[in-house]
Amino acid sequence: SPVIGVLALQGDVREHLVALAAADAVARPVRRPGELDGVDGLVIPGGESTTISKLAVLFGMMEPLRARVRAGLPVYGTCAGLIMLADKILDPRSGQETIGGIDMIVRRNAFGRQNESFEAAVDIEGVEGDPVEGVFIRAPWVESVGAGTEVLAEHEGHIVAVRQGNALATSFHPELTGDHRVHRLFTDMVRARGAADSL
């Protein structure tokens, strides 16, 4: 089974560890640069993207994360994690940086005040069967994507799931639903990379 880390600086780390284990990965928290070396894939959880950004800099993780993602490490970001994987934030808070890896511009807290949290059925390209129950919590949306980025899902005309190469991101939180199909999609991406590397 692939070893998949969950960036454990802030956010819903435990829920991702549980979902990854259910999707047949060996899941472990990653806090230090040395812990990054041993993983075949990495999840960036939901939480608060400015806090995750600042802690990543403080823990000396930002540059190692950028280097591994640039080198093709499969990554999956949910909500704040989606923001961390964006090449550009439309409305960054001061001092807020991203890892990058997906050619997209994101808008933080985009779904607005009266709708800060809601659930909606989301049809995701590459996920078979019924729509996924999308849990949106002060969620970002993707304002625009570059030519190399695939849009996997939209909600009310706004992009909420994307993939570029080995990087996957959703505005919503499949780790909170008990439906592990999106985590399986990601573990399949990690397995495919491993298979390509050993050719």
Ligand code: GLN
């Ligand atoms: N609004 C948060 C942010 O900007 C994201 C919320 C979440 O991850 N549920 O980072």
